Amino acid sequence: MAGAVLDLILTHKRGAHEKATRQWAAKRLAEILGRGFGGEYFAGSEGDEPIYDEPIYFVPDRTLLAVEAERVGIHGPADLFGGVVPYPFVATKSITHAAPQGARDLPEGWSHALGDALAPFVLPGLTVFNLDDARRAGRLLLADGMPIRSKPGHGIGGSGQTVIANPQELDAAIDRLDAAAIGEAGLVLERNLASATTYSVGTLTVGTIVLSYSGTQRTTRNHAGHEVYGGSTLRCLRGNLDDLLRATVDERQRRAVAASIGYDREVGRAYPRFHASRRNYDIVHGEDGAGAVRCGVLEQSWRFGGASPAEVLALQAFNDDPGLQGICVSTCEVYDLIDVPPDAEISFRGEDPVVGAITKYGIVEADDAPACTGAMGNAVKDRERHGHPA
Incomplete structure (x- = not known):
């Protein structure tokens, strides 16, 4: 449907209630924009995308990468309800803090300057992408004598988080982590508030x-x-x-x-x-x-x-x-x-x-x-x- 609002499906693991809620919203966004609701759009491989006579407005089920957005015709914020980032980690919690000095395994596109620039607007904390750096960063933060919170970069809400009060608890928490997942999305360690x-x-x-x-x-x-x-x-x-x-x-x-x-x-x-x-x-x-x-x-x-x-x-x-x-x-x-x-x-x-x-x-x-x-x-x-x- 030309000029329609489409529900863009990229993450097939979403629950039925999430999909239904997003489509409920997409239909109302179509009314606001004066368009029709065109149903679902399943993102396929490059070259498989349908061609439309008019620009389409998308409601994606996750934050898009720039290459994904460009492939389906999303060029700016007027084309979607959501956001577009240049690298996967930018859409995670990991972007919020700087990496510790000498950190390894930082992802492509990592900005060392951003961590310093964000410091006035976030809690004291560090981001790491391997378990060795996690132990080192955790000890640096615990040296202030206050508990910290461990947060997987890909977690939603409070899922997978642990409050840590001492080096022994830090080691135990890190031993439970998935090294591959931390390498992909990072781990945030930041001061815990009461x-x-x-x-x-x-x-x-x-x-x-x-x-x-x-x-x-x-x-x-x-x-x-x-x-x-x-x-x-x-x-x-x-x-x-x-x-x-x-x-x-x-x-x-x-x-x-x-x-x-x-x-x-x-x-x-x-x-x-x-x-x-x-x-x-x-x-x-x-x-x-x-x-x-x-x-x-x-x-x-x-x-x-x-x-x-x-x-x-x-x-x-x-x-x-x-x-x-x-x-x-x-x-x-x-x-x-x-x-x-x-x-x-x-x-x-x-x-x-x-x-x-x-x-x-x-x-x-x-x-x-x-x-x-x-x-x-x-x-x-x-x-x-x-x-x-x-």
Whole structure:
């Protein structure tokens, strides 16, 4: 279908609920852009791509490499909901920190200057790509006398993370790691915070609409009893991240937005081929073991993510009302088949073959609605716990 919005499939291991949610969003993005929804686009080998009479808008299931994007006709942020990076590691947590002096096995395209440039906007930490460097870097960080957190570069949310308090725990944690996976995506070692709040800050450009937001995440329990992502509450405004900073009153949120702006700027300087229409950053704010207040970006997301249904609902609201300046949106994920509030939009409700029964829905409210204020407060409380899982 010429000029359509297509769901771009590259990662075939995504769950049924993730695929359905992304297609729910793609259909609404098509309405916002004044296009039709063209269904799925399975990326094949070079030369197999279909030819379209008009540019296609893609909703990829992961961050794209520049060579992949160019092959399907994605040339800039106006062509996709997501982002494009020049090297695989740029889309992982590993980009957030510098490598230790003398580090080996650094990937092609690694920028030594970026780690120094990002230092004011992240927690103290290091990135490594082999287990020997991990032991050395971990000991360097532990010398400050405070716990650190080990985070695989390819991990989503808090998966695979370990809090480490001493060299013995460091060795035990490293012995459990997959050396090949660390060589591919890297390992982040950074200072662990206690009693921290994690904020979400993001910005979107879709068609003529530019919006930015700050908010928080919630967690829930899946059918295995594990703590997992449970939804987001976002305060959105029309404008970019600088506009968001000017409009933010709460000091902790201001620090989170400012860290996102600095992080985003330095990545763009280091990698000019990077571009994204969807930029989302998880930022932690709390105290370290010495009582010092710390605020830093934990990771970036330049792909369709957990907060994207809420983002799309906000985009719809701004598109329907050109005079609208602010909106509050919430999205919820519940591992059960439940009845949702009457004003909610369901993006998925059913039995997923992998995760089991799950219901995912979103709600739009006025920016000054009491329910929105309450939801934001509850979301902050839900995230105020030891550690920072992003």
